Amino acid sequence: MKKYNWAILGCGHIANKFCSDLKLLSNANLYATSSRDLQKAIDYKNKYGFEVAYGSYTEMVNDPKVDAVYIATPHTFHREHAILCMNHKKAVLCEKAFAINKKEVEEMIACAKENSTFLMEAFWTKFQPSFIKAMEILKSGELGKLQIVRSDFAFNAPFIEERRLYNVNLGGGSLLDIGLYPVFAALTSLGKPDFIKTFAHFSTTGTEESISMLFQYAGGEMANLASSFSSYSPTQTEYWCEKGYMILNPRWYMPTKITIVKNGQEPLYFNSGHFEGTGYQYEAAHVMKCLDEEKIESEIMTWQNSLDLIETLDRIRRDAGIFFPEHDKTDDKLKFC
Ligand SMILES: NC(=O)c1ccc[n+]([C@@H]2O[C@H](COP(=O)([O-])OP(=O)(O)OC[C@H]3O[C@@H](n4cnc5c(N)ncnc54)[C@H](OP(=O)(O)O)[C@@H]3O)[C@@H](O)[C@H]2O)c1
CATH class of the missing domain: 3.40.50.720 (NAD(P)-binding Rossmann-like Domain)
Incomplete structure (x- = not known):
């Protein structure tokens, strides 16, 4: 090896x-x-x-x-x-x-x-056993068609002006730090949205502190997403489907338990079987597997996945008026925020 x-x-x-x-x-x-x-x-x-x-x-x-x-x-x-x-x-x-x-x-x-x-x-979430299992369950069709994704990620980060999270020149704000996880939950299950609506609240340093995001898809599917630095949230993702629902339990972005509720039945639980560490080893192991295979791009977290995510984050920022002056000034599409 x-x-x-x-x-x-x-x-x-x-x-x-x-x-x-x-x-x-x-x-x-x-x-x-x-x-x-x-x-x-x-x-x-x-x-x-x-x-x-x-x-x-x-x-x-x-x-x-x-x-x-x-x-x-x-x-x-x-x-x-x-x-x-x-x-x-x-x-x-x-x-x-x-x-x-x-x-x-x-x-x-x-x-x-x-x-x-x-x-x-x-x-790293894309490499977690619980997330991989949840995607398999959705794809299997046992819960019927996915209609709505609800996902959140929030924690109370006390306001300190110099802190990275509140520094606009360091990309501060909840969206790029934690809000991108709920966005990732929507993209990995429903794909890129056709319409986006947002509401954001800003701190006194000009960074976004809390954001609510609604996605709509041409087929009627929706995503209801939020992140915040001003409160705690369950930090849970729910997939609402025609025949039941599935919960990626708190904290959903790392190894966790899955709850599956099919209409009228007792809940079923799946434990990720994760025993060691925090869960960052899975992505690192994957990098080395790619290097063993002389790949320059992962087939799991592809460049297109990253482009789709950042493009959606740009769209959210345009709608919410979240602007990083030093960086966005070179990007015509973001200049007007
Ligand atoms: N995957 C996850 O679960 C996860 C969790 C938290 C954060 N993150 C991401 O990881 C990145 C770092 O987050 P963090 O919470 O570790 O941040 P952090 O504690 O502030 O550390 C960032 C490090 O970057 C270096 N750095 C270089 N230029 C800097 C500058 N001008 N100002 C401040 N730091 C500078 C510093 O290292 P030196 O002083 O050693 O050079 C600093 O310790 C962010 O992009 C964040 O979104 C990911």
Whole structure:
């Protein structure tokens, strides 16, 4: 079995969880950490048992031993950091939101093609056993036609002006951080919507704090989605079908239980059978499988999946008036927000 040397780009909150889960994979070698701050990179290296630490991202990508990079910086830097890695022939697993807008995602994909390097959005939910099982149940038709998706993701994130979540220059707001999960739930079951209506509430720094999104499809199907940083929510996804309904129980985006209720019958439960870690190991294992097979694109989280998601997020932002001035100014379609 080939072992891959992983590097972490950006030693922040989520990289911690990813590193813990990466340790569960026997073909993953925790090789390098990189941070804008060398001491931070060294602390991370020691905490998780990496071999080397770099005090800049550029030094790390110049290390020929690095095979794959996990990018865990704020969304506004994903394009720049992914392109930096791919231009140095590193495989890239980049956190969601993949970038700020569709134009940036297109540039990242073009760079992957030019360099023949692997690129995937780290949409870990797509690799969870419970989510995969839920998709199988929907496709099997046992619940009849899917009519309505209801999905939410909210937690109370106290307002601190400097915080990434409330910083418009770091892509702050609930939509690109957590709201994209309910959007993903709709896209993976109903596809891209024909119509979108939104309502958003903004914080004093200009970031969107809460958003409600309604999707309508030509066939009459609908999605009722919401995210927020001002309250807690069940963080649950429901699929309402002609012959019953299915719930991806809280917290639906990670390994969880599924409840299936067919009309007039007792609920059935499915447990994901997930025992170790938080659930980030599944996407990392998939990246290495793709690299074993010399693929530059995942067949599970495809580039088209990422384009569909970011295009839908752009549409939502246009409707809700969510604008990231530094980034959107180069995109004609978003300028007018
Ligand atoms: N998949 C998931 O479950 C999940 C969960 C949470 C977040 N995320 C995503 O992961 C990304 C990072 O989120 P996070 O919560 O880990 O953020 P975070 O704790 O703020 O960490 C981001 C890291 O990015 C680096 N960075 C580079 N330039 C920066 C700048 N100008 N300002 C701030 N940080 C900068 C910093 O690392 P250095 O100082 O080491 O360079 C920082 O620690 C986001 O895109 C987010 O949506 C995903």
